[in-house]
Amino acid sequence: MDWNAILITTVKASIGLETVVYALAAIGVNIQFGYAGLLNFGQAAFLGVAAYGMAVTVATFHLPFWLGIAIGLAATIVLAFLLGIPTLRLRADYLAIVTIAAAEIVRLVFRSVKFSSVFGGSDGRQNFSGDFFAMNPYAPGTYGIGPISFNERVTWILTVGWVLIAICCGLVYLLMKSPWGRVLKAIREDEDAVRSLGKNVFSYKMQALVLGGLVGCLGGFLFALGQASVQPDLFSTEFTFYAYTIVILGGAARVFSPVVGAAIFWVLLVFVGNTLSEAVSAGLLPSLFTVNNIGAVRFMLVGLGLMLLLIFRPQGIFGDKREIALDAR
């Protein structure tokens, strides 16, 4: 058992690309689900259309990088309206089913052979991150403390990622302290009461959906740029479920909980995954466990963790039980 390697990868995971991407996705989910009580199970689609919007603009149509970002943002807003208009007037679980269906539609279209000249089928798109890394201010080399260091490309993308996270957290903090945020939380608690005070509930919900989608779509950009490729199956429904697990783990309706939740989630996932695979190769586990199926174990633990959290501690680590209206219908 190489504990040293396990510890290094685990520490790296706590600030790594996945943590950044999932933190941004989870901040978006937190705005929608934590503050507004909207069950958007299609967060993966928001990240997907943003990432593909950028990648396709640059890689397929050879247009500038910043136009790609603009198209990604526009695609996210359009998707939010498409999803929101039919469903935001309906009950929470209808929104859940429609958004999950929409996310699958988006993924299936991205990976279809029919549109592979645009989206690249199941291979996705590459060759679009050049302009982004051309902006890299870090000279080639490694940056970090001792063994916990990244090369200049990763350092650049992590810098951008954590700055974006800081901005988004600040934005959420200010927004939720504002009258706008208070109306949002009131909608979560009692929609009818807010409506009777003369507020346009539908409009507020729509704004929350768009805002959450936009924050999430930043994660989509970073995901695509960090891997220098987009593939349709990165944006499966399970991505969304992991984002929900992160929000609930940290505690819904708290500014920093998605960030801390994402770090804890990935630290645990990487630690358990590495420890198990080291244990398998060291022959410490029964022969039932093999290199091929060991990866499934950690995702079993995610499912189990999600269930246990909601049963025994629905407010998560930092949440306040009074703040979280899980029975908003």
Added chain:
Amino acid sequence: MRRAVIAFTAFMGGLVFLLAAPAWADGEALKGTLQNQGQPVNGVKISVVAEDGKPVDDATSGADGKWEVPVPKAGKYKVTLDTSTLPAGVALKFKDRSTLDVQVYEGSVRNVLFALAPAGAKGGAAPAADDGGTSFWDRVAQLTFEGFNLGLIIALAAMGLSLVFGTTGLTNFAHGELLTFGAMCAYFFNVVVGVHLVWAALLSVVIGGIFGYGQDRFFWGRLRRRGSSLVAMMIISIGLALFLRYVFLFFFGGEGAPFADYNAQPGVQVGPISAAPKNFVAMGIELLVLVIVGVALLKTRIGKAARAVSDNPALAASSGINVDQVIRIIWTVGGAVASLAGVMLGLSQNVSYQMGFQILLLVFAGVTLGGLGTAFGALVGSIVVGLFIQLSTVVVPTELKTVGALLVLILVMLFRPQGILGRRERIG
């Protein structure tokens, strides 16, 4: 020829989902399964060449049609199928696609598909390029038949989901895993133990019923008594679904596999429809079960009680119905019927760990189309969804047929959120 096309489309459909399955291997590799009309093709040589022209390795497909070539690193590779090693009567579906360029990503095993067809079959991109002798209406009839087949399977699954929703308000995202569970049980008894599929299916229905009963007795029932909210329970069901799906993956592996029986039945022609006899029998069984459940709901005491609880649990309780007992019976029957649906689905596609989740969205589409919480609405909605999916392939590519059904789901939400047979007040 028709059958080849059907087998191919089904295989492609299955492949979409198989490809979606993450690979859990350590090193990069290329792999695939060669199948002709659902039968493995062995002894075919596959060679892999790196981008710079350096040969990597060769492989020969095994008895199960599988081949795998480990590659040194991520990158682009040329995969070539040696057509001279194909057995007699089998040829590439697309003659010009014996060499494929594929990209292997870091740490992933890449699936490579060579579509095979009986020799002499015309290659075509879509079923539209069918052999010229069949008319448009024959094709519609065939697709209608297949649509009914799929719709009945969805209906079996939808029955339980809809009744559970009606009686407890739970939107159960783990319902698809009940189907997978049934199929996996049948697979275990059929392939591992060696029991004939009929008995394996019966056993799996019984076990599925016990599984449903157990879920309510030891899990959902407890949560209801604790007063967990509905949204919390819905997210718990997602956790349960994830957990079960990866348990299935752990024991079953990421590849799909067929049952041991009724694998390669020659098709029979009934009017304009050609299908394997197993499909007719399966549809008969599905119809029979649906009729039995429907009659039970209408005529028996417990069925009436179930509908009463579904309508208004508080009122039902105050008129002397034991609500908890009714819910438990619904879970038991729902689990058993879902198991049957899983076996039927495994019979028409392959058994895989994601099959339940993949059909779950279609079940949701059927249930919402018919009206959430209504038993017969679910039946009607499911058959409409099944028909729609198959018939839509007349105009849309087969790979996108699910997209059409999911779009309909969204449109129903827009124009008639209560569904076909639902009532307005349910949507709140």
